[in-house]
Amino acid sequence: MSYEMWAEKYRPKSLNQIINQKEIVERLNSFVKARNVPHCIFAGPPGTGKTTAALCLARDLYGTAYREHLMELNASDERGIKMVRENVKTFARTRSIGEISFKILILDEADNMTSDAQQALRRTMERFTETCRFIMIANYSGKIIEPLQSRCAPFRFSYMSQKDQNSYLQRIIKKENIKILDEGLDAIFEVSGGDLRKATNTIQAAASMGKEIDAKTVYSVIGRANPADINEMIKTAMKGDFLGARKKLREMILKYGVAGSDIVKQIHTEIFRSMLPDSWKVTLSEAIGEIDFRLVQGADEEVQLSALLARLTEAGHDLKRGA
Amino acid sequence: MHTAWTQKHKPQTLSEIIGNKDAKQKFLTWLKSWNRGIPKKRAAFLYGPPGVGKTVTVEALAKELKMELVEKNASDYRTTEAIKRFAGLASQYATLSGGKRLILLDEVDGISGKADRGGVRALTEILKTTRSPVALTANDAYNPRFSTIRKYCLLIEFKKPTIREIVSHLKKISAREGIAADQEALKFIAERAGRDVRSAVNDLQVLAQGKKRLVYDDVVWYAGRDRKEVIFNVLRTILYSRDSWEAKKAVSAADVDPDMLFNWIYENAPYHLTDPHDLVKAMDSLALADIYRKRIRATQNWSLLRYVIDFMTSGVAVARQRTKSSGWIPFRFPEKIRFLSSTRGERALQSAIGMKVRRRCHMSAVRSVKEVLPYLKIIFENNSEMAAGLSKWLDLDENMIEYLAGNKKQTKMIVAKIG
Numbered sequence: 001m002s003y004e005m006w007a008e009k010y011r012p013k014s015l016n017q018i019i020n021q022k023e024i025v026e027r028l029n030s031f032v033k034a035r036n037v038p039h040c041i042f043a044g045p046p047g048t049g050k051t052t053a054a055l056c057l058a059r060d061l062y063g064t065a066y067r068e069h070l071m072e073l074n075a076s077d078e079r080g081i082k083m084v085r086e087n088v089k090t091f092a093r094t095r096s097i098g099e100i101s102f103k104i105l106i107l108d109e110a111d112n113m114t115s116d117a118q119q120a121l122r123r124t125m126e127r128f129t130e131t132c133r134f135i136m137i138a139n140y141s142g143k144i145i146e147p148l149q150s151r152c153a154p155f156r157f158s159y160m161s162q163k164d165q166n167s168y169l170q171r172i173i174k175k176e177n178i179k180i181l182d183e184g185l186d187a188i189f190e191v192s193g194g195d196l197r198k199a200t201n202t203i204q205a206a207a208s209m210g211k212e213i214d215a216k217t218v219y220s221v222i223g224r225a226n227p228a229d230i231n232e233m234i235k236t237a238m239k240g241d242f243l244g245a246r247k248k249l250r251e252m253i254l255k256y257g258v259a260g261s262d263i264v265k266q267i268h269t270e271i272f273r274s275m276l277p278d279s280w281k282v283t284l285s286e287a288i289g290e291i292d293f294r295l296v297q298g299a300d301e302e303v304q305l306s307a308l309l310a311r312l313t314e315a316g317h318d319l320k321r322g323a
Numbered sequence: 324m325h326t327a328w329t330q331k332h333k334p335q336t337l338s339e340i341i342g343n344k345d346a347k348q349k350f351l352t353w354l355k356s357w358n359r360g361i362p363k364k365r366a367a368f369l370y371g372p373p374g375v376g377k378t379v380t381v382e383a384l385a386k387e388l389k390m391e392l393v394e395k396n397a398s399d400y401r402t403t404e405a406i407k408r409f410a411g412l413a414s415q416y417a418t419l420s421g422g423k424r425l426i427l428l429d430e431v432d433g434i435s436g437k438a439d440r441g442g443v444r445a446l447t448e449i450l451k452t453t454r455s456p457v458a459l460t461a462n463d464a465y466n467p468r469f470s471t472i473r474k475y476c477l478l479i480e481f482k483k484p485t486i487r488e489i490v491s492h493l494k495k496i497s498a499r500e501g502i503a504a505d506q507e508a509l510k511f512i513a514e515r516a517g518r519d520v521r522s523a524v525n526d527l528q529v530l531a532q533g534k535k536r537l538v539y540d541d542v543v544w545y546a547g548r549d550r551k552e553v554i555f556n557v558l559r560t561i562l563y564s565r566d567s568w569e570a571k572k573a574v575s576a577a578d579v580d581p582d583m584l585f586n587w588i589y590e591n592a593p594y595h596l597t598d599p600h601d602l603v604k605a606m607d608s609l610a611l612a613d614i615y616r617k618r619i620r621a622t623q624n625w626s627l628l629r630y631v632i633d634f635m636t637s638g639v640a641v642a643r644q645r646t647k648s649s650g651w652i653p654f655r656f657p658e659k660i661r662f663l664s665s666t667r668g669e670r671a672l673q674s675a676i677g678m679k680v681r682r683r684c685h686m687s688a689v690r691s692v693k694e695v696l697p698y699l700k701i702i703f704e705n706n707s708e709m710a711a712g713l714s715k716w717l718d719l720d721e722n723m724i725e726y727l728a729g730n731k732k733q734t735k736m737i738v739a740k741i742g
Contacts, residue, residue, distance in 0.1 A: 003712025005695065008684055046694075051685050076687030109687050201698040208706035225697035242593055242602060247658075254662055257693045294610070299617045302659065303589060307603075307610035314599040 007200040010172050012049075015056045020164040021049055024155050028053060032060045035100055039125060039134045041110075041149065043141035044157025047195030053157075054106045054135045061100065069096050069103045075117075076109040088124055092132035103132050110136040111143035118145045125151055159194030162186075168196060169203060178203070180213040187218035201225075230258075230266045237309045238274075238316035245309045253301050260301035264292045267308065280315055287311050328528040329521055332496045337383050340376045341492045341520065342484025347380055349479050350458075354384060354425070357456050364477040366450045366457040370464035371481030374521030377460040378429055380481075385425045396429040403441035410449050424455040432461045434468070443468060450475040483518035486510060492520065493527050497537065504537040511542050514580075543664040553577045554587055555654055560640075561588060562595045563648075567637035574636050581628060585612065585635050586657035594652055598645040608638025672726050679717045696727075703727035703737065711740035 012018050015032070018025050031037045037057070042050040059066045071091045088105065096103045107113075113121070125134055125148070136152060138144055160168075166185055173180060184206070192199035205221045206213045233252070237245035252258040268288050271281055291304050334340045337347055350369065356362045369377040385392040395409055412426060434442050450457060450472065461469070464478055484492075490509045497504040512530065516523035531537045560573040574584065592605045612634035619627045673696060677688035680695050703710040703724070714724055714737060725734040 003709045004716050005680075005684060005713065055685070072685065074681070074687040076689045077681070108685070109690070112687075197694070201695065205698040205701040208702040208709050210706060221698075221701055224701055240599070242599075246593065250658065250662065254659075255666065257689075291610075294614060297614075297617065298621070299610075300613050303613040304610050306589075307606040310593075310599070310603045310606035314603045317599040 005201070006172055006176070006204045007197050010168075010175075010200065011052050012056055013059060015053070015060050018049055018053060018056065019168055020160050021053070021157055024053065024157065027155070028057050029060075032057065035061070037061070037102070037104065037133045037135075039129075039152040040136070041141055041144060041152040041154050042135060042137045042157060043139070043154065045139060045159060045195065047192070047197035047199070048157040048159055049196065050137045050157050051106070051108060053155075054104075054137060057135075058104050058106075061104075062098075069098070069100070070106065071103070072106045072108065074108045075111075075113040085120065088121065089128075092124055092128040095131045102130065104135060105132055106135045106137065108137045109139075111138035111140050115145060118148055122147050122151070160196055161194065162189045165189055165192070165194060165196060165199055169199060172200065172203065176207065178207050178213065179211075180206075181215070183215040184213040184218055187215040191218065191222045230263055231270060233309075234267060234270050234312060237312040238319075240313055240316055240320075242309060242313040245313070246306050249305055249309060250302060253305075260295045260305060261292070263301075263305060264288060264295065264308075267312075268292075276315060276319065280319075284311060284315060327525070328496060328500075328532075329524045332499065332524065334376075334379055334383055336387055337380065340380055340383060341488040343376060343380070343481050346371075346479050346481050349477075350380060351384060353477055354388065354456055357423075361454065364475060365453045366459060366476045367479055368464050368469075368473065368476035369458060369460045369479050369481060370462065372462060372483060372519065374516075374519035374523075375481045375483055376520060377481050378427070381425070381427050381458045381460070385427075388423075388425075390423045390425040392425050392427060394427045394429060403445050406442050406445040406449070410445065412455070426453070426455055426457045428457060428459045430461065431459050431469075431472075432463065432466070443472065447471050447475065484520060486513045486518065489513035489516075489518060489520055489523055493523060496524065496527060497531060500531070502531050502534055502537055504531065505539055507539040508537050508542045511539060515542075539667060540664055543660065554579055554584065557584065558587060558591055558654055561636050562592065562639065562643070564640055565643050567641050570636040570640035571632065574632055581631060581635075582616070585609070585616070585631070586660060587654070588635055588639060590657040590659070591654050592639055592642075594655065596639075596642055596646050597649075598647075601642045601644055601646045604642035604644075605639045608634045608642060611638065669726075672723065676717075676719065676723050676726070679719060679723070683717055700727050700729070704729050704733065707733060707736040707740055710737045714741055 015025050015029055040054075042053060044050055055070075058070045062069045071087075073087055088107075091103065091105060094103075095101060107121075121134075122145075134152070136144060136148070141149060141154065141156075166189070169185065169188070172178070180203075188199050188202055192202060202218060202221050202225075203213070205225070206217045209217060211217070229248075230252070233245050233248040236248060249263070252263065253260065268285065271284050271288070274281075276284070287308060291308050294304050295301060337351065340347065346369070350367055353362065353364075353367055369380065371377060382392060384390075393409075393412055409426075412424070428446075431446075434446070459472070459476065464473060464480075490506065490513050493509045493512060494504060494506075497509070509527075512526050513523050516526055530542050534541070554577070557573045557577045557579065561570045564570055564573075574581075577584075589609050592609065593602060596602050596605045612631045615627050615631045615634065619625060619631070673692050674688055676696060676699075677692040680686070680691035680699075681688045684691060684695065686694070699713065702713065704727075710724070710728065713719075719727075721734065721738060724737055725731065728734045728737055
């Protein structure tokens with residue numbers, strides 16, 4: 001009996017195994033052929049193959065001993081300037097032995113780097129271009145400072161289509177002997193939205209329950225895995241129960257680690273879908289934008305978002321009274 | 324019967340007293356100078372906030388230098404008569420047995436009021452002519468009524484020791500009492516006591532006596548000496564006075580930590596300002612206060628603190644416009660603080676698992692906790708075989724397995740399958 005997280009077990013090992021992002025794969029393959037890689041930025045939403053593409057590129061380039069020529073750093077865990085000074089520089093300045101003279105440094109979740117660290121990286125990147133090529137991975141390339149962006153070839157990754165996701169999952173289904181209904185697969189796509197890691201984790205958790213996977217199983221997995229329901233919180237506030245909404249907010253942030261920026265984003269989306277009069281939507285949008293900006297500046301997520309919840313409570317109250 | 328730990332663990336030597344290195348040295352040098360004859364200043368005035376070691380310094384040094392200590396305190400100098408009564412002591416060079424004498428006039432702040440005008444004069448006379456060293460202690464040496472006394476004294480300022488110093492002191496006491504105390508818990512006590520060592524030791528006794536182990540959760544509830552009442556008064560003014568000036572004043576009078584107070588206001592305001600429009604104003608104001616807190620952290624420019632105070636006090640006070648008062652509503656302990664402390668252990672375990680996932684899954688520990696952990700939990704609860712495999716692959720320990728599995732029975736099954 002051997003089990004891994006399937007998201008790792010079935011992670012493609014070579015660029016040719018990547019089933020989506022055709023244009024990107026084509027260009028990366030041309031780098032391999034030319035034995036030369038520029039500094040790159042891989043940007044795009046989670047679970048779309050950014051890290052996988054970077055690892056595959058290295059493996060195709062260096063062969064089985066690729067680990068010796070590769071360093072993976074994660075900016076979320078070590079985001080400061082010290083990281084650049086210590087880890088990055090030491091790795092970047094030494095020459096690689098072998099046919100290819102440069103090494104590859106993957107800087108994952110690079111949009112979480114402090115701007116000081118990014119500034120420091122700028123010089124490092126230039127000085128050691130001969131010996132090291134950087135692949136910066138980020139959800140939003142906008143959070144990478146301009147000077148770094150201009151030194152890198154940009155690649156934009158996008159969510160999988162349902163067809164691509166299903167053909168990837170089919171391989172797992174076959175190898176792991178899973179019984180799944182079509183409605184189960186549809187449900188997985190509905191909840192993952194083309195985020196392949198989420199889809200794979202969902203199917204593994206559903207399979208662990210040991211019965212045929214139908215839509216209901218999928219929803220129950222997702223319900224268990226994402227108990228923090230932003231919509232529910234918005235509804236609670238609009239109903240006039242500010243305290244209830246704040247409690248949900250607190251749980252989301254402190255217990256489930258939901259990012260404040262994600263909460264703002266979803267509130268924004270929901271407001272425009274809501275029944276509120278158009279002029280209110282614009283007023284609320286102004287407040288939402290302001291809070292979003294403050295969060296980027298590092299203000300306290302719970303305090304700022306509760307101010308937003310108070311606005312929603314007020315809006316719900318006025319709406320009810322027909323004001 | 325328990326003795327007070329402040330007595331039981333009172334420092335016996337100068338080196339056992341924490342902090343105030345310069346002040347202790349200055350006092351020691353002055354006291355030793357008496358060996359070469361009567362110095363210019365015959366008295367030393369030790370001043371500083373309560374509980375920082377003024378009296379204890381005098382006591383310990385007397386012991387170390389083998390001097391006889393004559394202690395007088397507030398009750399001894401209530402009247403001129405009382406002061407004259409011990410003036411005789413000071414006129415002698417030495418004790419009957421030939422030893423040296425040190426006179427301690429503790430807490431001279433106690434001399435006050437019209438009745439004591441003569442008292443100050445009598446005291447001044449003693450300081451001018453004494454043949455034994457005199458040490459005075461007070462909280463505030465610069466009170467006008469000490470203006471003449473000051474002239475005859477060597478002024479020695481005592482400051483609050485650092486949190487770190489207090490924590491190490493508390494640690495020593497805990498060890499002597501056979502208590503394993505967490506750093507975090509002791510730090511909380513030291514901070515809560517406002518770096519007053521005496522009250523920190525008292526608090527430690529209240530919280531730890533009879534325990535083998537003291538953790539953060541044991542102490543976080545403890546609001547500290549009278550603090551709760553102080554905070555409640557401030558809250559009442561801010562939430563009910565509707566007066567921006569009153570609200571501001573209440574804070575400066577209360578001397579509470581602004582960050583702590585912020586949490587209290589943030590927690591309680593929505594319970595008391597129930598009208599949605601008032602609520603928006605109050606929460607907006609608190610959000611602004613938070614922005615300035617952030618700016619202080621970023622720039623270390625503490626003069627910005629006044630705006631934090633403005634927004635969290637006056638801003639909230641003037642928010643009350645439409646809310647009808649609806650009887651007595653109790654104040655609540657900040658949920659955020661309670662939540663963080665009660666989930667502390669859980670969060671530590673989560674991030675330990677996150678680190679394990681990170682090693683395997685090419686993602687940060689932070690994201691592992693958010694994106695992988697919930698699925699692991701489902702798997703561990705439902706499928707002991709898959710869980711056993713994953714435990715091996717991720718190299719999880721039994722603690723982690725139990726956290727993911729949710730109960731002992733399932734944990735046992737998983738562990739058995741790991742073999």
